Amino acid sequence: MKLIEGGINAPLGFEAAGVEAEIKYKNRLDMAIIYSKKPCVAAATFTSNVVKAAPVMWDKKLVETSPFVQAVIVNTGIANAATGKVGMGYCKDTAKAAAEVLGIPENAVLVGSTGVIGAQLPMDRIKAGITKLVAAKSADKADGTKASKAIMTTDTVNKELALKVEIGGKTVTFGAMSKGSGMIHPNMCTMLGYVTTDAVISKELLTKILKADVKDTYNMISVDGDTSTNDTLIVMANGEAGNPEIKEGTEECEVFTKALHYINETQAKRLAGDGEGAEALIECKVVGADTKENARILAKSVICSSLTKAAVYGHDANWGRVVCALGYSGVQFDPEKMSLFLEAGDKSMLIYEDGAGLDYSEEEASKLLSEKEVRFLADMKMGHEEATAWGCDLTLDYVKINADYRS
Amino acid sequence: MKLIEGGINAPLGFEAAGVEAEIKYKNRLDMAIIYSKKPCVAAATFTSNVVKAAPVMWDKKLVETSPFVQAVIVNTGIANAATGKVGMGYCKDTAKAAAEVLGIPENAVLVGSTGVIGAQLPMDRIKAGITKLVAAKSADKADGTKASKAIMTTDTVNKELALKVEIGGKTVTFGAMSKGSGMIHPNMCTMLGYVTTDAVISKELLTKILKADVKDTYNMISVDGDTSTNDTLIVMANGEAGNPEIKEGTEECEVFTKALHYINETQAKRLAGDGEGAEALIECKVVGADTKENARILAKSVICSSLTKAAVYGHDANWGRVVCALGYSGVQFDPEKMSLFLEAGDKSMLIYEDGAGLDYSEEEASKLLSEKEVRFLADMKMGHEEATAWGCDLTLDYVKINADYRS
Numbered sequence: 001m002k003l004i005e006g007g008i009n010a011p012l013g014f015e016a017a018g019v020e021a022e023i024k025y026k027n028r029l030d031m032a033i034i035y036s037k038k039p040c041v042a043a044a045t046f047t048s049n050v051v052k053a054a055p056v057m058w059d060k061k062l063v064e065t066s067p068f069v070q071a072v073i074v075n076t077g078i079a080n081a082a083t084g085k086v087g088m089g090y091c092k093d094t095a096k097a098a099a100e101v102l103g104i105p106e107n108a109v110l111v112g113s114t115g116v117i118g119a120q121l122p123m124d125r126i127k128a129g130i131t132k133l134v135a136a137k138s139a140d141k142a143d144g145t146k147a148s149k150a151i152m153t154t155d156t157v158n159k160e161l162a163l164k165v166e167i168g169g170k171t172v173t174f175g176a177m178s179k180g181s182g183m184i185h186p187n188m189c190t191m192l193g194y195v196t197t198d199a200v201i202s203k204e205l206l207t208k209i210l211k212a213d214v215k216d217t218y219n220m221i222s223v224d225g226d227t228s229t230n231d232t233l234i235v236m237a238n239g240e241a242g243n244p245e246i247k248e249g250t251e252e253c254e255v256f257t258k259a260l261h262y263i264n265e266t267q268a269k270r271l272a273g274d275g276e277g278a279e280a281l282i283e284c285k286v287v288g289a290d291t292k293e294n295a296r297i298l299a300k301s302v303i304c305s306s307l308t309k310a311a312v313y314g315h316d317a318n319w320g321r322v323v324c325a326l327g328y329s330g331v332q333f334d335p336e337k338m339s340l341f342l343e344a345g346d347k348s349m350l351i352y353e354d355g356a357g358l359d360y361s362e363e364e365a366s367k368l369l370s371e372k373e374v375r376f377l378a379d380m381k382m383g384h385e386e387a388t389a390w391g392c393d394l395t396l397d398y399v400k401i402n403a404d405y406r407s
Numbered sequence: 408m409k410l411i412e413g414g415i416n417a418p419l420g421f422e423a424a425g426v427e428a429e430i431k432y433k434n435r436l437d438m439a440i441i442y443s444k445k446p447c448v449a450a451a452t453f454t455s456n457v458v459k460a461a462p463v464m465w466d467k468k469l470v471e472t473s474p475f476v477q478a479v480i481v482n483t484g485i486a487n488a489a490t491g492k493v494g495m496g497y498c499k500d501t502a503k504a505a506a507e508v509l510g511i512p513e514n515a516v517l518v519g520s521t522g523v524i525g526a527q528l529p530m531d532r533i534k535a536g537i538t539k540l541v542a543a544k545s546a547d548k549a550d551g552t553k554a555s556k557a558i559m560t561t562d563t564v565n566k567e568l569a570l571k572v573e574i575g576g577k578t579v580t581f582g583a584m585s586k587g588s589g590m591i592h593p594n595m596c597t598m599l600g601y602v603t604t605d606a607v608i609s610k611e612l613l614t615k616i617l618k619a620d621v622k623d624t625y626n627m628i629s630v631d632g633d634t635s636t637n638d639t640l641i642v643m644a645n646g647e648a649g650n651p652e653i654k655e656g657t658e659e660c661e662v663f664t665k666a667l668h669y670i671n672e673t674q675a676k677r678l679a680g681d682g683e684g685a686e687a688l689i690e691c692k693v694v695g696a697d698t699k700e701n702a703r704i705l706a707k708s709v710i711c712s713s714l715t716k717a718a719v720y721g722h723d724a725n726w727g728r729v730v731c732a733l734g735y736s737g738v739q740f741d742p743e744k745m746s747l748f749l750e751a752g753d754k755s756m757l758i759y760e761d762g763a764g765l766d767y768s769e770e771e772a773s774k775l776l777s778e779k780e781v782r783f784l785a786d787m788k789m790g791h792e793e794a795t796a797w798g799c800d801l802t803l804d805y806v807k808i809n810a811d812y813r814s
Contacts, residue, residue: 051734051742082730084743084762117727118764224713226728227735306631306713307809314810320524321633323489327458328634335458336491355491357525399803402714403721 001259007144007160010175011198012240013037017136017143018150021129023122024077024115029150031129032074034194035102035137039068040236041203042110043210045218047231053081055111056232058091066107069236072194073098073130074112074151076179081117081229090121097127101134112192114153114179114230148177151192154401155181159270165259167252170243172199174259178267181223181276191271193218193233195263198240199256205248209257210235217264220296220389222304223275224398235260272303272390273373277397282312283375284322287386288338294331295380295387301329302376303391312374313393317342317365319351322376339379344371408666414551414567417582418605419647420444424543424550425557428536430529431484431522436557438536439481441601442509442544446475447643448610449517450617452625454638460488462518463639465498473514476643479601480505480537481519481558483586488524488636497528504534508541519599521560521586521637555584558599561808562588566677572666574659577650579606581666585674588630588683600625600640602670605647606663612655616664617642624671627703627796629711630682631805642667679710679797680780684804689719690782691729694793695745701738702787702794708736709783710798719781720800724749724772726758729783746786751778 009016014036021031044063046056062069073094080087095109102109113121137143148160161176180191210233218233246252273281284302289295302308305325311318319340327335336355341348342365349368351360368374416423421443428438451470453463469476480501487494502516509516520528544550555567568583585600617640625640653659680688691709696702709715712732718725726747734742743762748755749772756775758767775781 047735049731049734050736050738050740051730079727082727082742082759082763086763117725117731118759120763226712226714226731229727229731229734305633307633310806310809313806316810318524320486320489320636323458324456324524324633324636327456327636328454329457331457333457335489352489352525356489356493394806394809396803396806399717399720399801399806402717402801403723 001262002164004162004164006141006162006175007148008034008175008177008194008196009139009144010162011173011196013198013238014175014196015137015139016147017133017138018146019129019132019136021125021132023075023125029146030076031133032147032150033133033137034072034147034196036070036236036238038238038240039070040238041201041206042069042234042236043203043207044232044234045211045214047228049227049229051082051229053079053113053230054083054087054091055080055113056230057088059110059232059234062107062110068108069110070104070108071098071102072110072112072234074192075126076151076153077115078113078119078121079115079117079230080113080121083120086120090123093123094126097130101130110234112232114151114192117229144175151177151179153179153181154276155179155274157270157274159267161263161266163259163262165255167199167246167255168244170241172197172241172243174263176263176267178271180271181274191228191231193267195235197237199237199246200239200241200243201237201246201256205246206235206237209260213261213264216387217261217268220300220387221268221272222300222391223272269390272392275392276401277395278392279395280312280393281373282309282391282393283373283388285375285377285386285388286380288380288382289385290383292385292387295385297329297331298326298378299387299389301325303389306394309391309394312369313395315366315369317351317362317369319357323352326378333380333382337381341377342368343375343377344368344373408669409571411569411571413548413569413582414555415441415582415584415601415603416546416551417569418580418603420605420645421582421603422544422546423554424540424545425553426536426539426543428482428532430482430532436553437483438540439554439557440540440544441479441554441603443477443643443645445645445647446477447645448608448613449476449641449643450610450614451639451641452618452621454635456634456636458489458636460486460520460637461490461494461498462487462520463637464495466517466639466641469514469517475515476517477511477515478505478509479517479519479641481599482533483558483560484522485520485526485528486522486524486637487520487528490525490527493527497530500530501533504537508537517641519639521558521599524636551582558584558586560586560588561683562586562681564677564681566674568670568673570666570669572662574606574653574662575651577648579604579648579650581670583670583674585678587678588681600674602642604644606644606653607646607648607650608644608653608663612653613642613644616667620668620671623794624668624675627707627794628675628679629707629798630679676797679799682799683808684802685799686802687719687800688780689716689798689800690780690795692782692784692793692795693787695787695789696792697790699792699794702792704736704738705733705785706794706796708732710796713801716798716801719776720802722773722776724758724769724776726764730759733785740787740789744788748784749775750782750784751775751780
């Protein structure tokens with residue numbers, strides 16, 4: 001596996017663009033296109049929220065029923081969520097407009113929206129944006145980056161990625177872009193994430209690999225515990241690499257799965273670390289759990305704890321809040337048996353054992369907590385299962401950003 | 408039912424006191440006693456956190472096995488949680504010291520602690536505090552208030568209450584005191600809550616009434632989603648009112664149940680409204696749900712949503728976040744059918760219907776959101792069950808308080 005420069009349009013046959021369409025704000029990239037010259041198989045996971053945004057419903061139906069997909073049109077500023085039948089109609093209108101300009105079927109066009117819930121899309125500007133996007137799209141790295149930047153909202157960091165692997169004697173390339181900073185607590189998937197690849201792979205196998213992988217990647221992050229109405233993760237494969245089709249259980253399948261896992265984990269961590277107002281990425285690794293599912297629940301409980309998040313922000317080694325969060329997770333364990341370590345970089349401190357705190361240096365602990373990436377390692381001493389979850393600290397800026405969002 | 412002046416020592420035969428014992432801080436009341444001249448039956452509910460503080464384990468055992476209780480000793484500053492076997496020994500030492508001075512059995516002394524997790528109690532100061540408490544205790548209103556103030560930590564408001572009802576021709580009095588401001592997301596019960604009454608009632612019936620009532624009171628509030636290690640709610644009845652014993656299913660039982668419900672709901676709302684840094688109490692009332700449990704889950708999901716809490720802080724009628732929080736609660740419903748109202752005082756605005764937002768006045772909505780008590784009323788239109796939950800806004804001060812707590 002080799003990381004390469006570029007993003008969503010790095011794989012063969014993919015083009016992308018980002019343009020200013022003034023959906024809600026002026027002078028910022030706010031519409032993006034991903035386009036594949038060849039039809040793609042697609043796999044996707046979506047929010048488990050009962051209140052699903054219109055584009056989520058549109059994409060879900062398309063991925064399930066359409067023979068292939070070939071383009072994605074995304075806007076920021078307005079989420080097209082809780083917009084009733086009108087909002088659903090706008091998805092169709094968007095797909096239709098893009099299909100006409102691109103000369104592809106309407107049901108090959110996925111749509112994505114992110115932004116404020118409840119407002120309706122300005123369709124004239126969406127349509128004008130599509131025209132600009134189709135004219136601008138290219139395989140250039142710069143246009144991939146523009147697409148990735150166009151889907152950012154309160155994100156402070158552009159989150160794109162590309163890598164290459166060797167499969168069946170051919171070079172297979174992956175590209176990815178994701179956005180998300182607030183309302184991040186994916187359940188089946190995150191806000192908006194797109195992955196492209198030129199691999200030859202069936203829709204069934206791609207779907208199977210994706211659904212298994214999100215459990216340990218996108219579903220293990222949280223910024224604020226709020227599961228969005230728009231969570232969408234789509235993987236598109238157009239087969240341009242020309243590798244022999246990837247089959248389940250083979251070494252080639254493992255290479256593909258690992259590459260996709262690397263992309264999903266990297267992007268998920270980036271979302272958590274760039275949480276609204278965040279100053280630090282908090283990682284909680286749980287080892288020695290009795291079941292994999294319990295390991296996941298325990299790890300996620302810690303990174304979701306407001307008090308743990310605030311303590312990290314204050315560089316305060318208030319480990320009691322971590323032990324407390326493990327305790328209310330719903331998983332049974334013996335607090336007298338487990339151990340808790342505070343870690344950053346290659347430094348590790350044992351801070352809790354035998355049911356009580358140890359006599360560690362508060363100064364040293366506070367130094368670890370000042371790092372950009374802070375890790376809590378909990379050894380439950382019940383078995384051999386492990387899981388990792390990622391979140392971020394709870395800062396004054398998180399509150400400022402979210403008390404102000406719509407105004 | 409008649410509200411009266413006073414608090415925890417208002418019922419006949421109860422005494423209380425609060426003193427400065429310098430457990431963690433100087434110049435503040437930090438130890439309290441509740442004492443009944445006569446033996447009491449007691450009912451209690453405790454935290455569901457796997458990591459239970461030592462006093463929770465002590466009290467749980469006592470309430471389950473001791474023939475009667477007669478005193479409670481509470482300290483603030485240190486929670487005696489995650490303190491291992493040493494911490495458990497301190498509960499016994501505290502009970503023993505109090506039992507000796509009061510001349511009652513050791514297993515009639517309940518203990519309570521609240522404060523930082525992980526630190527050990529300074530037992531010499533605890534013992535000195537007990538001596539002062541026993542000397543100071545009285546039935547005076549002022550001493551009841553001192554006891555209530557002594558259990559406050561980051562609370563900004565003293566939460567005590569007393570009321571009278573008529574049962575079987577006799578006046579039965581209730582007294583109550585509660586504390587809690589952060590780490591409030593009770594599951595079975597809240598941080599620390601104590602209720603006294605001079606009613607004649609069996610332990611079995613008292614337990615049954617209490618367990619049913621907390622589901623709609625203490626278990627329906629949240630400040631930050633963190634279920635504490637110390638949650639404790641204890642009701643003590645000493646029988647001094649001389650009423651005929653209250654029997655299940657009678658009118659007298661209903662009067663008693665309503666009085667206890669009024670106390671629990673009032674105290675629970677006070678905890679939510681006085682959440683760390685809070686500027687507003689957020690109430691979410693769900694009506695028209697298919698089951699009572701679903702109504703509770705929906706209501707609680709809204710008052711736990713960080714984004715809804717931040718929006719209220721910003722006086723921003725971002726109703727999309729409320730609909731989103733209902734949507735990820737885990738309860739199935741039809742977003743196209745439900746209605747959402749924003750309310751404060753006697754004002755009510757319909758803001759969401761038929762799957763989309765309405766054209767309401769943002770200015771008027773913002774005015775409602777500036778009130779001290781803000782209410783979201785969600786009509787699910789699925790049935791006839793309802794539930795109410797209470798939380799508070801997420802403010803800059805919440806983060807400041809919790810980034811600094813231990814320092």
